[in-house]
Every structure is written in C-alpha cells, then in structure tokens.
Amino acid sequence: MAPASDYVLVLNAGSSSLKFSVYARPAAQAWRLEARGQIEGIGTVPRFSARGADGATLAREDLGRAVRDAGTALDSLANWLRERFGGGRVLGVGHRVVHGGASHAGPALVTPEVMADLRKLVPLAPLHQPHNLAAIEAVAARLPDVAQVACFDTSFHRGHSAVAELIALPKEIRDTGVQRYGFHGLSYEYVASVLPEAAPEIAAGRVIVAHLGSGASLCAMSNRRSVDSTFGFTALDGLCMGTRPGAVDPGVVLYLFQNLGLSAQEVEAILYRKSGLLAISGTSNDMRDLLQSAEPAARLAVDYFVYRVTKEIGALTAALGGLDGLVFTAGIGENSAEVRRRISEASAWCGIELDDAANSGNAARISRAGSRVSAWVIPTNEELMIARHTGRLLGLT
Numbered sequence: 001m002a003p004a005s006d007y008v009l010v011l012n013a014g015s016s017s018l019k020f021s022v023y024a025r026p027a028a029q030a031w032r033l034e035a036r037g038q039i040e041g042i043g044t045v046p047r048f049s050a051r052g053a054d055g056a057t058l059a060r061e062d063l064g065r066a067v068r069d070a071g072t073a074l075d076s077l078a079n080w081l082r083e084r085f086g087g088g089r090v091l092g093v094g095h096r097v098v099h100g101g102a103s104h105a106g107p108a109l110v111t112p113e114v115m116a117d118l119r120k121l122v123p124l125a126p127l128h129q130p131h132n133l134a135a136i137e138a139v140a141a142r143l144p145d146v147a148q149v150a151c152f153d154t155s156f157h158r159g160h161s162a163v164a165e166l167i168a169l170p171k172e173i174r175d176t177g178v179q180r181y182g183f184h185g186l187s188y189e190y191v192a193s194v195l196p197e198a199a200p201e202i203a204a205g206r207v208i209v210a211h212l213g214s215g216a217s218l219c220a221m222s223n224r225r226s227v228d229s230t231f232g233f234t235a236l237d238g239l240c241m242g243t244r245p246g247a248v249d250p251g252v253v254l255y256l257f258q259n260l261g262l263s264a265q266e267v268e269a270i271l272y273r274k275s276g277l278l279a280i281s282g283t284s285n286d287m288r289d290l291l292q293s294a295e296p297a298a299r300l301a302v303d304y305f306v307y308r309v310t311k312e313i314g315a316l317t318a319a320l321g322g323l324d325g326l327v328f329t330a331g332i333g334e335n336s337a338e339v340r341r342r343i344s345e346a347s348a349w350c351g352i353e354l355d356d357a358a359n360s361g362n363a364a365r366i367s368r369a370g371s372r373v374s375a376w377v378i379p380t381n382e383e384l385m386i387a388r389h390t391g392r393l394l395g396l397t
C-alpha cells in the first residue's frame, strides 16, 4: 500500500470510460501524481487499469458485468482506492466537464444551482455532458460531504471577441445558445500556464498552440489568453480528426438528410465516429498506423491532416495579426516528429525554420536559433490543470 496521504481525485467520465488521476495534497504548491488509470468498456466488457507516476502498472483486471454505469464504475474505483490509499482522505473531486456555456469563464464549485445550469447545456454537447454530469451525481450520492469542482473545456476561450464568437444565423437561433465556444480549453490553459517557463521569449506574444490528438484543434493566444480557436459550436469544427471530418460545408449535412435520407442518428454517427482519418484511409484513425503505411489512401489521410492544420495556422495567424511562436501538444503533437516537420515546413512562409535534429529528438525547442517564428513541443496535462483548479477552489493551496 502507498503512503497514506490525503488526495484530490480527478475524473474524466465518457460514454463508456471513466478516466481518473490521484494527486497527493500539494506541498509548496506542487501537486504530486500518485496514480492514473481508467475503467474502459463500461456496459460491455469492463476493464480496470492503473499506473503509477513513473508509468509502472499498478493494476490491470477485468471487472464483472455489474459495472454498467458511472455509479458502478465509481464503486470499483473506490474499492481500488481504499486498497491502495487506505489511510488517505479524499479532499475533493475535480471533474472534466465539456461544456460550461457562455457564463462559466472559470471552474465552478458544484452546487445544486450549478448542476441545474449545466444540465441545460446537455443539448449543446449530448455525447459528453450527460456522462460528465452523471459522474458528479454518482460521487455526490456516495460521498455527500466531499466538495466537487467542475472544470470546463470551454472556459479558457470565454474572453473571445464578439466577432470570434459569432455564428451568423438568425437572432432567435443564436438566442438558444448557438455561438462559437471552443474546446480543449483545459489543455490550452495548462500550456499557457507553463509557457513563461517553457518558452519565455514567446509567452507574452502571439502564439498558436496545436493540440493534435484523436481530437484536434488550434488555439490562437495573445499574451497567454485565447483569442480564437478552430473549434466552434461543437468539437466537430476545424481540423480533420481521427474520426471527425473537421469543418464541413453545412450544405453537405443538408444533402445527407434531404438526398440520402439519413436519420439524425446516422448523421451524428458519420460526423463523430465514421469520418476523418478513418474515413480517408479506410483502415485506421491512429496516426501511427497511417505514417507507417504505404497505402495511397493512408498517405492521403496524412496529407489532408497536414494540409488542414497548415491552412488553419494561416487563418489564426491572420486573426492574431502575425505570429511569434507555434507550440505542438497532445498525442500526435508531442510524439510525431514527422507530422511536426511537415506542418512546420508547410508553414515556412510565416517564418518557421525547423531544426531537424531538435525536432527528431523531441526537444522542447524545435526551431533554429535564428527562426523568426519559434516552434516548440510542450506536453499537455489536463488532469494537473483540473487538480490545480480543484485545489484552488477548495482552498487547499
């Protein structure tokens, strides 16, 4: 059993998975990761896995079919936490919540009023918000005295200008909440928080952060504040992703309904799960597979991914009125030197000169010393951002 320190639990609940991280009570402002893991296959073939901060496996086991929802998944997690951190107390629970709407410009302590407010946003994020809220309710039912904090993927983008938030539809439609919100905010907020130390010469400048993972977006920052993002009303907009197409002419969606006679559920499945890299390659949504493949369709998928990122870098550079730095983060951004090289080379026009050796070695700074626009790799850490918010709101730090 690990030492019995008090801890903050960070939860990220999806439709069939519950991801968790355990952070020990901070000493001198620094949170210490104790364990992270997930319960996958909730409702089908549930499996539990956990690793320590060093990546060593702490647990891996199949769970019974009784694990069928957020509550029963949480019970399994609680059993493991008691076994592993028996003497430690849960100081608070921080949740990733996809949508905070137009009003939540920061994390919120969970209260009945906040929950009522967040339930109203379910129609804006039907695939994620209900699961995020179900996890909060499941914790409240089991640990009624433990404070919970909701941390939103939209908050970091709330300072956008009126034109950056606008979707030019009739007012009565906009009045129902149709505007550009932006997502991946916890990732961008984390990168912004470490920028002064990781990349001091660009921290106060005009920076594009490229969060390239299975979901992908760009954030334009000025002095570490978000001014625009490629994500809009939903996390379907912008770049091509693993299984999402990115920005699509809305006429295509009309065509799917009117000419192909597809139902709303079919269109939703196409847009969220059957498009993007998977649809172009016909084989995989995993960038690693595509980079290794010699198949023309796989190459086209990578070409298209790079093309779309490059094009949007151009658009956000225009929104910023110029560019000082480009930061890569998330699964593809942190690990694929080839994708970074291709995007950087295609963005040479705006002043990026890559240092090939630094890029191949996954160095922090991957542009040459004289490059007018510098390029960087900064690993993201959304869970740590949630732990920090939770600690701050609960007065632990």
Ligand code: ADP
Pocket: 212, 213, 214, 215, 242, 285, 286, 287, 288, 291, 330, 331, 332, 335, 336
């Ligand atoms: P998410 O958290 O959204 O699931 P991640 O940020 O973990 O996504 O990114 C996952 C993606 O990162 C994978 O789908 C894979 O395509 C990509 N990836 C991870 N490692 C590499 C690598 N070495 N080269 C290319 N792509 C990679």
